[in-house]
Amino acid sequence: MKPKEQIGAYQMSFLLFTFMTGSSIVNIPGPLIAYASQGAWISLLLALAAGMAVLACVLVLHRKYPSQSFIEVSRAALGRWPTVLIAIPFIWFQFHMASGIVLDIGLFMKSTLLRQTPLAIFTLSIFVVVALTVRSGLETMSRMFVMPMILVIAFVFLVVLLLAGDYDVTSLQPIMPNGVKPVLLGAYFAYGFPYVELVLFSMLLPYVRSQEHHLLAKGMYAALLFNGFCLLCVTLCTMVVLGPMASELKYSMFVVSQTVDMMEVIQRIESVMGFSLIANSFMKASITVFVLKETFSKLFSFREGKLLVFPLTMACFLFSMLFISKGEARWVNAVTVLHPLVATVCYLLPLLIVTIAASIRKKLA
Template sequence: MRTKEKIGAYQMSFLLFTFMTGSSIINIPGPLIAYAKNGAWISLLLALTAGGIVLSCILLLHRKFPDLSFIEASEAVVGRWLTICLAIPAIWFQFHMAGGIVLDIGLFMTSSMMRQTPLYVFTLSMFIVVALTVRSGLETMSRMFVLPMFFVIVFVFLIIILASNHYDMKSLLPVMPDGFKPVLLGAYFAYGFPYVELFLFSMLLPYVNSDEQSMLSKGMYAALLLNGFCLLCVTLTTILTFGPMAAERKYSMFEVAQTVDMMGVIQRIESVIGFSLIVNSFMKASITVFVIKETFTKLFRVQNDKLLVFPVSLACFLFSMLFIAKGETRWVNAVTVLHPLEATVAYLLPLLVVTIAASFKKKSSSRG
């Protein structure tokens, strides 16, 4: 079944940058520095390399099956039943991702801004907005995300500049105080969040206009590199500002913004980082829910995919409430320790199986 909606190659690249940068620009530095210490930037470079490999597999599969999503390409290569087996962990983890992204917004709000408000108020409200956004379609999403993402990047780099008077260059040394093992642990964390999550775009690439396929690879790699640059900047900013205490900063850029005080005129601007986290997470959650809807549509050949949006969003909300019911400590452990392993099984393994199988297939196929 051909996709009715179509977007440009650069719009898809922008969606990739939005998805990858998303909540990670606020959430990555603290846990990453906790793992890798001053070598966090090396961990990011290693994880970025792994992300480039994942993206290469996705683009290779797309070149072979330009009109097919991952589910459709998998059916063409390995058959329907094996595709269903590969899709089950992927679907579960997509729900895990969507629920976790929105849950993080709620935890941020209840811990940093509105402590007396029940958590479900934020998560349910956000999923309602996400559902309405997903129903509007990918073309609308690719247009409406441009302006908010532009302001988010401006806000983040403005804070990086304004906080520069607190930087201590000595905090960057020694680079690997505990050897290379912590750097590898940091790379493992950053690989799982956000780089292996690139897999979701294997479901979206058929939306790109056929006459812009030649520009797609360049745009996607450029988006990935720009994402890596942004994450490097915020990670180094956290280390330069807080030094040995950087690993204890959960929402690091929010706390960096709290240090900004220029002659009593420019101060208390951490609210813009709160805005950035909410907007970024909303955009990433919208893309994730859209992919869940696409996965069900292609796997079960649903004719009216918009009917799935609200049930899927409700299921994601219930997932988020189930996560936090086990306690915030277990949730944090799941994100920082188990998330990369689960993502490898749910995303990377199916991608590698289908890509390797497709590489032995002589003729490409498409579905009209």
């Protein structure tokens, strides 16, 4: 059944760009360079290619069942109980993602700007705003995210341009100083964060107006390509500005923005990059919680899914506090090492199973 709320194909594509760019535009360069060194840009291109393949799978499923979400297609193709088994890891990782995105905002604020403020204050405040945003609906979200996202991209490219005189292109050589393996490890990291996460849009595509389905694939691929371009720009900028130090810094683009100094007039614009991280992460967290609400609603046939928003958001907050209580080092390890593998098991594998089962059932029907 088509949801009552409907948005355009290009609005959905913009939501995909917002979701994929999200916190990754600030968080990806440092860890990616640590894995692949000067070959980080190659890793990013390989991960983008993998993301294109995942998106193709999502669009194939939508093309076959345009009015049904991933959970609804799974129930029709596999039955009720197999769908529940598939949904358990699918839902668990959505909790993990939403908690991690907001937790990252809190850790950033606590480590760079407001060091004495308790972490729980940041995370709870963001989760409250996320819950209110999700309750407003997908149509409202698709409209309200436009201006913040445009400002974020403008700020990021402003920093990139202002630093053009400080670029040292020799930092890009040699391209693969340690062979192919580090480049593949970097691609593995970037594939897991953020590209495999776009599987969540299999829950949102039924919101696209039926008369605009023919525009969806073009818009979604364009959004993903532009996301890859933005990540490639900030990664290269980080490499040519910071050189070997780039791999040692967590929020490397934030540090890059601190180096901007033009005639003692344009200085200390790292707050712009801080705004970019907070705004992007907030928007990505809102989309993730919306998908979490949709998954619960479709799985348990709730008619009033908005009633689930605040309980689910509070559960995400408690999950984030439980996770960070075990230490920040464990959190960093989970994001950089385990995240791609777990995302593949929880997101990509269920998508492939349902797509194959639905295609077989469609042919036999």
